[in-house]
Amino acid sequence: MRLTYLAATVAAAALISGCTASDTLVDSVDVNLKTVTSKVNYELSGKIVQKMQAMNMAKTSPIMLRIFKEEGALEVWKANSANRFEKLREYKICAWSGKLGPKVKEGDRQAPEGYYPLAPGQMNPNSSYYLAINTGFPNQFDRANGRFGTNLMIHGACSSSGCYSMTDEQMQEIFALARDAFKGGQKTIQLQALPFRMTAENMARHRNSPNFEFWKNLKEGYDQFEITKRPPEFAVCEKKYVFNKQIDGRPNPAGQCPAMSTPPAMEMALASYNKKYDEDYARALKKLDGLVWYEPTEAERKAVVAKSRAGRELAYAPTGTSLDAGKLMKVADLEKQEARRAELEEARQAIEIQTAALEKTTRGGKNVPVPQQNPLPRPVLQAEAPAADNAGNGFFASLFKKKQPLTTATIEAAPQATGPAAPLPVTVETHQVKVDAPAAKAIAHKKPLPTETQTSPVTAQASSPVQPSADQAVAEQQPAEGKKPFWKLW
Template sequence: MPKLATIARAGLLIGALAMAGCSESQSTFEGLAAKGEVHIPPKILAEMKAKDMPRNSPVLARIFKEEGKLEIWKQKANGRYDVIASYDICKWSGKLGPKYIEGDRQAPEGFYSVRPGQMKPNSQYHLAFNIGYPNAYDRANGRTGSNLMVHGACSSSGCYSMTDAQIEQIYAFGRDAFAGGQTEFQIQAFPFRMTAANMARYRTDPNYAFWKMLKEGYDYFEITKVPPKVDVCEKRYVFNRIPENGTPFSPTGACPASTQPDSLKMAFQTYQSSYEAAFASAVKASTPAPKPTINGIKEANIVSDWTKQRARGERVPIEPPSLEADGSVKVTGRMGRIDSPAGRRMAALEAAEAEKQKIAEEKKRAAEEKAAAIALAKAQKNAPVPAPSPAPAETAEAVAAAPAEAPERTGLLGGVRKRMASLFGG
């Protein structure tokens, strides 16, 4: 078993080969420095000194979604890295799993690089830096998206958002490393700490093959404590590979023949043997239930459509829809509209349309009532007048028995006749 120092030196050799990159202009760096008035706290500076970390030595960031952590690792004088600060991520959006397309609200997972030009000292989110999505792997696999950041303001729609106080320290680490000559620093973004227990928990997840690929880079860093050299070929990540005859890596082409230092290969094989035994044991053990994960490009498209509707100001479910394991789409009942110019404009248009519809319905109802009244009046006018009902028929016996009565007469003449009849016994 080679000593760790030997492994570290091998890792440093490989890492040095990955430092190719264009230098940023002096004006860009000056802008970075001018904004960077924030300072690393004295307590952290004292810890850096205790760990033999020069103030301007290179840095690396590691992100773990499930644990909600962002770690800053810094290079010591011996070339190996050690963690110097750990922060609780204030907010990240989406689920565990990679980002697929613009609008899916997923925070990226993978290996990314930050150069001075990606630092955003005048960000509307206090301070920020672009993590470099999409990288070569993302582009080779047709993944899209833009402006994916680590920033302040604790607000996220696909980014990793920190508090303002946190981003000031994180930003200062990057600024000081660039001042010390680092041309880019690596960001390693993972769904969770890639331990045997966690990998066993997610072994049936649709993203598992992607995560196993990331784990190789994770493992190299765990072994060497040096950022792995990252390349892409055959649309997949490869780590710590030195191509023979200087053949370049093509993200979509066949992987060229490559080599690794023997010490590194041996250390990796030993590490994997221990991991496989731990994984087998973890499969049998009871573990916490897995967290929600994105169900591939199909769910990404569903969420992306929701995002587009929301951006247009349409009323949509408050939470993004999700794709269930059985293929059904889960949508929350509460509806809402984004508070933006587009949202307010759409709300005004819908309110005007609703009022217009209400007026039209009232006019229609009034016209229907008027037409009904006219039809009723016409029907009553044209109806025949019914004949009076005859008096109930009397029996012949009753008619014969009853004396004839003169019809009662009213008026003056009738009164005279009535008096005369009384005089003569009538």
């Protein structure tokens, strides 16, 4: 890997003399979209061109992009005539989704974190989100660690589902800066997507995060850029980033790292940088003793900037910064809050399950009746079984057996069930029913009766509302007097 030793030496001297990063003021954008006739050919305003000239930068010199999620900031760094990068612009990111931490899989709404080279082919002037630059996720590091996803962009429209979204005005200026850098011969623009400014205090504040080891690896590149003010060269081996290393051979992202070394000038600069960092980190730990950082959700970040959506389109969805929505808390207080949140989440899931079950009982917007057991037992009429005779058994045999009239005494003589499940006593008055020949024939063939003729109504006196059916009453009666059964006509 080719390295520039002079840059590291000059950077080390700058560090010793107390050189610090540029200010963090957010720049206003001098772009009027109503006057933009071509998004691709848009020329930067005279104001920003004058700033470049004052900073001794060529219009087509290389640039680097640096993102900080927690602060909600996107920085544009540009090379000056000494080939050192200085911060030209800092924009407020309008929307980024998810929480701090890397993107792991498709649909997790996480915006990627890591180091990504942006080539001219990743510029999209026809994006549905005004303009877009594909981040190139997943890179070698992401694939080696089993992380995947598609279409992770820096784009306009201020709406994010895993992207870094700017306003259209901001995106117009960023796109033009990248276009001019490519015109000047830059092959790739380095994107550094970081969780926060990786100072000693910020690292101490996030020391309990499950992503802390990953962030420590990203910090190696952050530190070397702070020292050299040049985008670090990086490779991937053993599923980790390595920065500004002289490597023997070609590294395997998932395999063991080959022999490699750090240039002496960089090693000296890092030793001095890390010594000061360790001192600052120790002070930060003492300051934060007993305190932990509460990382807000995306919804909590959106609530902070909810008023900024007034009068905008529904698609405009700023998310706010984690610094504004998060807070330092005592460990015990955070544990109570997390326990309460877990209870609320459990209740929410229970409501979803009940709602889904209720939806299954409706069809076409109407309630589907659910069968229920009758709380009262149905009374059962019990009659004596006919004695066996020479006629045999079966349906046809039963036609030739003499039917006994149904009387109160017959029912009372039937065995009665006892106990809690015993049916209620039923008293049925003696009655007679006239059945003509067609009706008797229908009964014999078990067909519905066309008509029913009764000389007297059937009256049931019981505490239960259930009464014997008409078919039962007819079937249990003998033929009326004066008329012979149809089989005796023969």
